[in-house]
Structure formats: structure tokens, C-alpha cells
Amino acid sequence: MKKTIHVTLNGRPTNLEVPAHRLLLDLLRDEIGLTGTKEGCGTGDCGACTVLLDGKPVNSCLIFSGELDGADIVTIEGLKIGPELHPVQKAFIQDGGAQCGYCTPGMLMMAKSLLDENPDPSDEEIRFALSGNLCRCTGYAKIVQAVQDAAAELRAKRAG
Amino acid sequence: MEELTVVGKPVTRVDVQEKVTGAAVYGYDLVLPDMVYGKVLFSSKAHARIKRIDTEKAKTYPGVVAVVTGKDAPWIHGEAIRDKPFLAQGKVRYVGEPVAAVAAVDEDTAQAAVRLIEVEYEDLPAYLSPEDACKPGAIPIHEDFASYRKMNFILPGAMPNVCEHFKLRTGDVEQGFRESDIVLEERYFVPTIQHAAMEPHSAHAQVDPATGKVTIWVANDAPFRALHEISEALGLPQEKIRFINPLQGGGFGSKGGLKVEPIAVALAYHTNGRPVRVKFNREETFISTLTRNEAALYIKSGVKKDGTIRAREMTIYWGGGAYAEKSPTVCIRGSLPGPGPYRISHVKVDGYAVYTNKPVAGSFRGYGIPKVAWACEQHTDELARRVGMDPLEFRMKNVFVDGDVSYWGEQLHSVGLKETLTKAAAAIEWGKKSSRVQEFKGLRVGKGLACIQKPTRSPTTSKAGVIVDAKGEVAVLAGTVEIGQGCSTILSQVAAEELKIPIEKIHMAELDTDAIPFDASTTSSRSTYHMGNAVRRAAIDAREKLAEMASPMLEGEKNDLAFADGKVFLKDHPGMALPLGEVIRRKLGADGTVRGDASYTYELAKELDLETGHSDNASAFYMYATQAAEVAVDEETGRVRVLRMSAAHDVGKAINPLNCAAQIEGGLAMGIGSALHEHMVVDDQGKVRNPSFLDYHLVTALDLPEMIPIVVECPEPEGPYGAKGLGEPGLAPTPAAIGNAVADAIGIRIYDLPLSPERVYRAIQENKKKVA
Numbered sequence: 001m002k003k004t005i006h007v008t009l010n011g012r013p014t015n016l017e018v019p020a021h022r023l024l025l026d027l028l029r030d031e032i033g034l035t036g037t038k039e040g041c042g043t044g045d046c047g048a049c050t051v052l053l054d055g056k057p058v059n060s061c062l063i064f065s066g067e068l069d070g071a072d073i074v075t076i077e078g079l080k081i082g083p084e085l086h087p088v089q090k091a092f093i094q095d096g097g098a099q100c101g102y103c104t105p106g107m108l109m110m111a112k113s114l115l116d117e118n119p120d121p122s123d124e125e126i127r128f129a130l131s132g133n134l135c136r137c138t139g140y141a142k143i144v145q146a147v148q149d150a151a152a153e154l155r156a157k158r159a160g
Numbered sequence: 161m162e163e164l165t166v167v168g169k170p171v172t173r174v175d176v177q178e179k180v181t182g183a184a185v186y187g188y189d190l191v192l193p194d195m196v197y198g199k200v201l202f203s204s205k206a207h208a209r210i211k212r213i214d215t216e217k218a219k220t221y222p223g224v225v226a227v228v229t230g231k232d233a234p235w236i237h238g239e240a241i242r243d244k245p246f247l248a249q250g251k252v253r254y255v256g257e258p259v260a261a262v263a264a265v266d267e268d269t270a271q272a273a274v275r276l277i278e279v280e281y282e283d284l285p286a287y288l289s290p291e292d293a294c295k296p297g298a299i300p301i302h303e304d305f306a307s308y309r310k311m312n313f314i315l316p317g318a319m320p321n322v323c324e325h326f327k328l329r330t331g332d333v334e335q336g337f338r339e340s341d342i343v344l345e346e347r348y349f350v351p352t353i354q355h356a357a358m359e360p361h362s363a364h365a366q367v368d369p370a371t372g373k374v375t376i377w378v379a380n381d382a383p384f385r386a387l388h389e390i391s392e393a394l395g396l397p398q399e400k401i402r403f404i405n406p407l408q409g410g411g412f413g414s415k416g417g418l419k420v421e422p423i424a425v426a427l428a429y430h431t432n433g434r435p436v437r438v439k440f441n442r443e444e445t446f447i448s449t450l451t452r453n454e455a456a457l458y459i460k461s462g463v464k465k466d467g468t469i470r471a472r473e474m475t476i477y478w479g480g481g482a483y484a485e486k487s488p489t490v491c492i493r494g495s496l497p498g499p500g501p502y503r504i505s506h507v508k509v510d511g512y513a514v515y516t517n518k519p520v521a522g523s524f525r526g527y528g529i530p531k532v533a534w535a536c537e538q539h540t541d542e543l544a545r546r547v548g549m550d551p552l553e554f555r556m557k558n559v560f561v562d563g564d565v566s567y568w569g570e571q572l573h574s575v576g577l578k579e580t581l582t583k584a585a586a587a588i589e590w591g592k593k594s595s596r597v598q599e600f601k602g603l604r605v606g607k608g609l610a611c612i613q614k615p616t617r618s619p620t621t622s623k624a625g626v627i628v629d630a631k632g633e634v635a636v637l638a639g640t641v642e643i644g645q646g647c648s649t650i651l652s653q654v655a656a657e658e659l660k661i662p663i664e665k666i667h668m669a670e671l672d673t674d675a676i677p678f679d680a681s682t683t684s685s686r687s688t689y690h691m692g693n694a695v696r697r698a699a700i701d702a703r704e705k706l707a708e709m710a711s712p713m714l715e716g717e718k719n720d721l722a723f724a725d726g727k728v729f730l731k732d733h734p735g736m737a738l739p740l741g742e743v744i745r746r747k748l749g750a751d752g753t754v755r756g757d758a759s760y761t762y763e764l765a766k767e768l769d770l771e772t773g774h775s776d777n778a779s780a781f782y783m784y785a786t787q788a789a790e791v792a793v794d795e796e797t798g799r800v801r802v803l804r805m806s807a808a809h810d811v812g813k814a815i816n817p818l819n820c821a822a823q824i825e826g827g828l829a830m831g832i833g834s835a836l837h838e839h840m841v842v843d844d845q846g847k848v849r850n851p852s853f854l855d856y857h858l859v860t861a862l863d864l865p866e867m868i869p870i871v872v873e874c875p876e877p878e879g880p881y882g883a884k885g886l887g888e889p890g891l892a893p894t895p896a897a898i899g900n901a902v903a904d905a906i907g908i909r910i911y912d913l914p915l916s917p918e919r920v921y922r923a924i925q926e927n928k929k930k931v932a
């Protein structure tokens with residue numbers, strides 16, 4: 001059964017015709033062609049598919065498209081601020097926060113949402129926020145460092 | 161030596177921009193025009209004959225393009241031993257073995273049709289442990305084993321189901337035990353775990369109906385080896401096969417050889433030229449790709465009162481799962497240095513790679529060393545304890561140093577082991593009472609360390625090309641696969657260093673076997689050394705050609721020229737300079753290019769002797785590492801908490817210190833997970849019980865302690881700038897270091913992994929009973 005939904009996707013109003021049972025992850029990747037959002041498990045256990053739905057991080061592999069009418073969706077492709085990389089993206093580059101990079105889009109979306117809520121998180125708070133995002137490559141240390149550095153840059157920006 | 165400009169610097173990764181923006185295309189993301197979608201029917205039986213397969217209903221299901229079984233794809237592949245069918249042939253050997261496959265217009269349709277395939281089985285006895293599978297009287301899992309094509313280094317065992325028997329014989333262990341004051345014999349066990357790369361497995365394939373050319377798009381870590389394997393299986397010349405590598409979302413050894421590729425190829429022969437995509441979901445990846453060998457390890461040592469190890473005997477049963485995959489070479493390269501990096505006169509090792517009716521096991525980061533280290537390094541601590549020596553002091557007395565002849569007969573050089581021992585130990589304040597006893601009141605705190613020596617795959621070859629164009633941009637053609645380890649950055653640094661061109665101008669060419677020169681594999685931590693050497697030489701070749709061209713333009717001899725900042729200039733008149741692109745444009749026009757080529761091979765003086773395991777040079781280089789752990793154990797719950805962990809790795813030369821630290825941290829995290837909780841549980845029917853991230857516990861950001869990566873540089877003269885390798889050893893000593901710390905904390909040795917709360921709690925209870 002197809003359904004027409006109206007969403008804002010990475011800042012752009014969009015009308016989509018979707019099978020109601022299509023998962024948001026598959027909608028993004030297979031129908032819209034935004035493959036930056038990754039699939040690691042398809043069962044809500046790894047966080048690779050994290051996107052922001054109305055500003056909140058969700059596992060897109062658990063969301064049915066049919067429920068999305070009126071939603072605001074931001075994916076990794078929409079994380080840049082204009083032409084500029086988001087500070088958390090820059091920090092991942094500087095600090096070596098990505099290796100194979102497969103967990104990275106989900107990590108970045110989760111980190112952004114944390115920093116939106118909590119501009120000055122402790123290491124423990126960062127680790128807690130990212131604990132649903134699995135990474136098999138990095139051991140997380142450089143990711144935590146990157147989120148700290150991004151937080152500092154964002155705070156400096158706000159102050160300055 | 162000339163000063164290095166970019167080698168040795170913490171350059172940020174060259175591939176990271178596309179990874180943080182979501183632009184990077186991985187194998188799992190790939191979309192091909194007009195593709196169809198494959199799904200697989202997996203065996204539900206651990207060991208059974210197939211009496212009947214009925215695909216009729218699936219074939220007529222609307223939207224289905226092709227249905228294939230072993231009959232339609234009568235091909236067998238394998239590397240060391242050619243034993244694995246594309247799809248089951250007459251029998252199944254593990255739960256999860258691909259039996260049939262469907263291609264359809266979409267994935268849901270393919271999956272629905274798979275459910276319509278009927279298979280009737282007749283059960284056979286299943287062997288679920290390597291020690292059971294090789295008992296006298298066990299029936300063969302591979303009836304035709306004797307007729308399989310095997311590589312010349314394979315020595316099949318006399319016992320049932322043993323596909324490789326590795327032997328090492330040095331001195332006379334019985335005499336050594338007689339000469340010892342203390343003899344200790346133990347058994348250790350390491351269970352099956354899985355690579356669990358975040359990107360699940362997938363492959364795309366297409367067969368061109370006009371030319372018969374087979375193209376495979378897959379994130380394979382050794383595309384040339386995979387190409388060879390497909391070519392042998394299909395009986396197709398190599399130029400009729402092409403591998404194109406999209407990015408890989410981690411592999412750790414699981415994405416070499418052939419996993420999903422054979423299924424995609426089998427289907428692609430029946431889709432009239434339409435490409436086929438076969439993606440495994442997470443559960444399918446767990447049950448039907450690759451696992452790490454389980455291992456039962458028996459170890460016996462004799463030691464003198466003064467702490468000299470006189471003799472060591474090891475018998476190791478490596479569980480191979482249903483097909484050989486890389487188990488024979490894991491057995492060889494894991495068993496060879498199994499007795500540890502110690503000077504021992506009398507050594508005997510028997511390693512057996514054994515078929516079982518479990519998911520296929522084989523290469524996994526560390527290639528056997530994590531298993532032998534779990535046994536050898538804890539056993540070594542027990543010896544130290546029995547002679548009343550500190551474990552660090554005991555190791556310093558016995559470990560290999562430069563010039564030693566190892567028990568396999570090779571004179572060793574560039575041995576940075578002692579430095580790794582002292583640095584790793586110092587980093588956790590070895591010898592001092594834990595400063596955190598107060599903080600963890602009520603818990604038992606302890607320290608432990610473990611060290612390893614790891615060989616690399618040898619002999620092997622890497623070739624490379626370096627192309628400079630008239631814009632001064634450089635393309636590096638190298639078959640090393642970016643699996644997350646950072647090779648594209650390392651190789652770019654090497655090319656930039658030799659050409660003295662800014663690293664931003666260096667680009668890695670797309671990995672396509674039709675366009676890229678041969679490389680053996682991206683495995684075994686061999687790439688920095690082998691491909692680093694090849695790229696370095698290719699860049700020097702290009703530089704020489706550029707100097708030749710520039711010499712008349714600058715009116716100077718070749719020897720009077722120097723390179724810097726993307727320019728060539730006269731040493732005596734640095735003002736007389738030309739950008740490299742300009743040199744090419746003047747001589748060859750705007751479309752001109754200059755190409756350098758090189759090949760690097762590390763040769764063995766002679767192959768490993770099959771009867772004694774001896775070799776003058778078993779490995780191009782050796783990696784040495786020590787890790788040290790401080791733990792707190794809760795005796796009430798059995799929970800082990802790692803408080804901090806240091807890891808000192810002898811890398812020869814750190815081409816990129818940032819990347820070295822990243823590799824070490826990643827290895828530690830994986831090692832800590834495998835020490836404390838990772839275990840792929842297979843039940844008595846051969847079924848994997850925990851094929852999901854909900855039930856198979858990977859470490860999260862919350863589970864990790866303070867990690868202290870330490871880089872030791874004991875240069876390897878043959879390596880580029882002195883470099884050895886790093887990626888694989890990262891997790892190898894980790895469980896043993898933690899095991900030793902746990903024993904230090906609670907006074908109880910635990911022999912089996914993982915160190916789960918149940919296991920530790922039980923060991924504590926049993927010990928209490930014993931003491932009472």
C-alpha cells in the first residue's frame with residue numbers, strides 16, 4: 001500500500017510516495033539514494049543508521065515510512081552548515097575519529113544531537129550518549145576526543 | 161639520511177573527508193543499473209546428505225529471475241585446499257551453508273521465493289569440537305579429501321578430519337624436561353568469536369553474455385587472490401575475470417577469500433547479463449561468512465630454579481569449521497611461534513587444523529597469535545610464580561634479543577621486544593602496589609602483562625605504479641585495500657616523500673584488477689612493508705625519469721638536481737626551479753604523464769621444512785609487542801573491570817604516529833572484548849545461538865578503560881624507512897595480559913575465555929571449596 005507523505009529532508013520540503021511498511025533506512029538508501037546512512041544490523045542494535053527525526057536521534061532501521069508525514073529528517077548528507085563542515089565533522093578529521101568510517105555517519109549524528117542538548121559534556125556523558133553506536137575499528141578514544149574538541153569549538157563560536 | 165618531510169608525521173587521513181560527509185561508497189551501498197537482488201537458502205543441518213531439493217515453486221513465483229542450486233553451479237573453490245562448493249553439493253557440512261539462491265526483481269520477492277524451496281536431508285553425525293572431530297573412528301566430513309587440490313606446504317594429518325598438521329621439532333623435549341627443576345602441564349581454551357565488522361558482507365556480480373567476462377564488485381581484502389580462486393574454480397582464464405573494490409567497512413580478516421562472491425557469480429550466470437546484488441544481513445553474516453578458529457591448547461614446560469626455560473611442548477587443535485579456508489595457514493603461522501618469543505633449546509609443537517561441523521573459521525586479525533598467546537603467556541606467568549620470580553623479570557631473562565637463533569632456526573634481528581616489555585610495564589607502574597586500591601575498595605586489584613612475536617605472510621609480492629601528470633597531480637596504483645587501517649594515507653605519505661610533492665596532490669587510483677598491478681593481499685600487516693617498498697621504489701623510478709627530463713631544461717646534470725615542494729631545481733641555484741607538472745607539459749604536452757613502476761618481493765631462502773618446521777627466514781619481518789593491564793575483580797559477582805591498559809608495539813618506524821595510535825587503540829578494544837565477553841555460541845545442533853548485536857556483545861564506548869598506546873621503533877633495515885607492520889598484533893597479547901592480571905588479583909588461574917562474570921565467579925567459588 002503506497003502512501004504520500006510530506007517531509008522536510010535535510011532542510012528541503014519533499015513529497016514522497018512510499019510503501020507504508022518501508023523502513024526509513026531503506027527509504028533513504030534505496031529509494032532516495034542517500035547511502036550515507038549506514039546499515040549495520042537492521043535490528044536497532046548498532047546505531048549505524050542514526051538520523052535526526054524532529055531533532056532527536058533515532059535508529060532509522062526501526063521507523064516505518066508511513067508514520068513520517070510532517071516529519072523533519074536530517075541525515076549525514078545534511079549535517080554540513082551551508083558549504084562548511086559541521087565542527088564535529090572537522091574534529092573527526094583532525095583527531096582520527098574515523099577508520100573504516102562505516103560507523104561514522106551514525107556517530108556524527110548522535111554526537112551532533114548530544115552537543116545540541118549539552119554544549120559542555122564530560123567524557124563520561126559523551127561515552128554514555130554514544131554507547132548505542134558500535135564501532136569495531138577505533139576503540140572509541142579518538143571519537144570521544146573529537147566530540148570534546150567539537151564541543152569546545154562550538155562553545156567558542158557561540159561566545160565569540 | 162635526508163630529512164623526512166611527511167613520513168613520520170601525524171598526517172590526517174586522506175580518505176576521511178568523504179567518510180564524514182556520507183559520500184563514501186561501500187560495497188553495501190553499491191547500486192548497479194538494472195540489477196537484480198539475490199537471497200540465499202541456508203542449511204538448517206550441521207551435517208547431512210541432501211536427498212532432494214525442490215525449487216519448482218520458487219521458480220514460478222512472480223518476479224523471480226533465477227533459482228540456482230549446487231547442480232547449476234558445480235564449482236569448487238579454495239585457497240590452501242580446494243574444498244568449498246559455491247552452493248552445497250550433495251551434502252551440507254554446517255548450519256548456515258548456502259544450499260540454494262534466488263535472484264528476483266527485489267529483495268522481498270527473492271526472500272519470499274527462498275521460503276518456497278524444499279530440501280529433504282538425511283542426518284549424519286556432527287562434530288562440534290576439533291578434539292572430537294579428530295578422534296579415532298570419526299567419520300570424514302570431507303569424504304573426498306584425499307583428491308582435493310592442496311598447496312605444497314600442506315601436510316594432511318594421520319587422524320580423521322585433520323586438514324593440516326604442523327610440526328616443529330627442535331632438540332629433545334624429554335631430555336629438556338629431565339634437566340628441569342619444575343615441569344608444568346596445562347590446557348587452555350579459546351572459543352569461537354566473530355569479526356563483526358560494522359559493514360555486513362555483500363557482493364555484486366555480472367556475467368557479460370557476449371564476452372563471458374565475469375565482473376565482481378566486492379570489498380575483498382585480497383582481490384588478486386580472489387580472482388585467482390574464482391579463475392581456478394570456473395576454469396576461466398584470469399583475464400576473463402575482473403574485481404572492482406568499493407570501500408570496505410571493516411573486515412579484520414573476514415572479507416578475504418570468497419564469501420558472498422560465489423553466490424553472486426552462480427546467480428549472475430542465469431540473469432542474462434543483469435548484475436546481481438547479494439547482501440547478507442547481520443544474522444546471515446554471523447552464521448554464513450567466517451569466524452575465528454576456536455582452539456584447544458595443551459602446553460607443557462620445564463624450567464630451572466634460576467628461571468631458565470629448558471623445554472616446551474605444545475599440542476594445538478585449531479577448530480577449522482566445515483571448510484579449510486585459511487585454517488591451514490593459521491595453524492602454521494600460529495603454531496610456529498606458539499611457544500612464545502623465548503630462548504628455549506628443546507621445543508616440540510604439533511598443530512592440527514581440524515574440520516568440524518561449525519561455521520567456517522579462518523583468518524582473523526592476529527592470525528593465530530591471540531590463541532597461542534592466551535595459553536603461552538599465562539603458562540609463562542605460572543612458571544615465573546613457581547620459581548618465585550616477577551613475571552617481568554622472568555621474561556627479561558628469557559625473551560629473544562638481537563642475534564638469537566629462534567627455535568625454528570632463524571637468526572633474529574631488529575628485536576624490539578625488551579623495550580616493549582619495559583615501556584608497557586612502566587606505563588602501568590609495574591611493581592608498585594596499585595594506586596587505585598582505595599578507589600576500588602572491596603574489589604581485588606591486580607596487574608599482568610603479556611608479550612608476543614608475530615610473523616607476517618611470506619613470501620609475497622607487491623607491485624605498484626606511480627603516475628605524475630602535467631598538472632603535477634599524482635596517481636598511486638596499488639592493490640592494497642583500504643579496510644580502515646589507513647593504507648591510503650600511509651602510501652600517499654610514501655609517494656609524497658619520494659616525489660617531494662605535497663600530499664594533497666597524491667590520489668589513490670580506484671582498485672580495479674584490470675587497471676592495477678598485482679598485490680598478494682591486504683593481510684597479515686604486510687602492506688606498509690611490502691607495498692610501502694613497492695610504492696617507494698615506483699616513486700623513485702618516476703622521480704628519476706623526471707630528473708632526466710628536467711636536466712636539459714635546467715641546464716644541469718641529473719645529480720645536480722633536487723626536489724622539494726612539487727618542484728625540481730638546481731641544488732646550487734634553488735631559484736632555478738620548475739614545477740614537476742611544467743616539466744612534463746614542456747616535454748610531453750598537456751596530456752603527458754610520467755610513470756614509475758616497481759615490484760617488491762620478499763623471498764624465502766627455502767620453504768619451511770614440513771617435518772621439523774625449520775626455516776632460515778620464515779617471515780619478512782617480525783612484530784613485537786607487550787601489553788600490560790590493571791584490573792579490578794569483584795569477588796561477589798565475578799565481574800572483571802579493566803582499569804587501564806598499556807600497549808607497546810615495535811613498529812620499526814611509525815610512518816604516521818597518529819595512525820599507529822589509532823590502530824593500537826582499536827586492537828586493544830577488540831582484545832578487551834574478546835577477553836571479557838565475546839563468544840559466538842554454537843549449540844549441540846550446530847546452530848549459532850547469538851547471531852545479533854543484541855546477543856553477541858561488542859565493546860561499547862562505555863566498556864573501555866584508559867588506553868595507553870606506546871610506539872617503539874626498532875628499525876627493520878629492509879622496511880621502508882625502517883617500518884615493519886602493526887595492525888594485527890593489536891589484540892594478540894590483550895586477553896593473556898588481562899588473564900594474568902586477574903590471576904594476580906584473585907590468586908586463581910582461569911584457563912578458558914572469555915573471562916565472563918559467571919566463569920570468574922565459579923572459579924572463585926570452586927577455589928573456596930578447595931581451600932575449605
Ligand code: FES
Pocket residue numbers: 038039040041042043044045046047048049050059060061062
Ligand atoms: S542498522 Fe539500525 S541500529 Fe543497526
Ligand code: FES
Pocket residue numbers: 097098099100101102103104134135136137138358409410644
Ligand atoms: S570506524 Fe570502522 S566501525 Fe567505526
